[in-house]
Amino acid sequence: MAFDVARFNSAFAAARHQQETDQDFNLAAAQHKLRDLIADEPDGEDRAWALRLIDKLAEPRPAPREWSPLYYEAAAIQAAAYPTEGTDEQKAAAIAEARRKIWAIADRAPHDEEPHIRAMTRPLEHIENELREPSWPRD
Structure with a gap:
C-alpha cells in the first residue's frame, strides 16, 4: 500500500x-x-x-514575526480601500489611491518588509482592473 x-x-x-x-x-x-x-x-x-x-513537532516554534508600524499603517489602508459607495470609476480611483499610498509606505519600509507591504496591493489591483474592465458580463 x-x-x-x-x-x-x-x-x-x-x-x-x-x-x-x-x-x-x-x-x-x-x-x-x-x-x-x-x-x-x-x-x-x-x-x-x-x-x-x-x-x-518537539522543536519550539519560532516567535511570530514582529512587523513595523509602517506595515500596520499599510494594512489599515488596504483594509479601508474597498469602497462600497459611488460609481465603478470612483471606486477604482479610491482603490488606485490606496495602492499609491501603500507603495509609498513600502518605499520607506525596512528592506525585509517591503515586499510584504507591496503584496498588499495585488488584490486591490485585481479589483481595480475588474472595475475598469470587467472580465464577466454585467447585467
Missing part, C-alpha cells in the same frame, strides 16, 4: 494545531499517534520525511 501523504499531512496539521491551541497538549501521545500512521511504511524517502516532521 502506498504512503497516504494526505492522511499523514492532515494528522500532522491537526497535531500542530492542537499543540498551538491546547494547553494540555501531550507531545509524546501526538508523536506516537503519528508514528502509528507510518508503522507499516517501508524504509525510504517518504518514511524519513514523515519521521523528520514528527521529530520537528
Whole structure:
C-alpha cells in the first residue's frame, strides 16, 4: 500500500494545531499517534520525511514575526480601500489611491518588509482592473 501523504499531512496539521491551541497538549501521545500512521511504511524517502516532521513537532516554534508600524499603517489602508459607495470609476480611483499610498509606505519600509507591504496591493489591483474592465458580463 502506498504512503497516504494526505492522511499523514492532515494528522500532522491537526497535531500542530492542537499543540498551538491546547494547553494540555501531550507531545509524546501526538508523536506516537503519528508514528502509528507510518508503522507499516517501508524504509525510504517518504518514511524519513514523515519521521523528520514528527521529530520537528518537539522543536519550539519560532516567535511570530514582529512587523513595523509602517506595515500596520499599510494594512489599515488596504483594509479601508474597498469602497462600497459611488460609481465603478470612483471606486477604482479610491482603490488606485490606496495602492499609491501603500507603495509609498513600502518605499520607506525596512528592506525585509517591503515586499510584504507591496503584496498588499495585488488584490486591490485585481479589483481595480475588474472595475475598469470587467472580465464577466454585467447585467
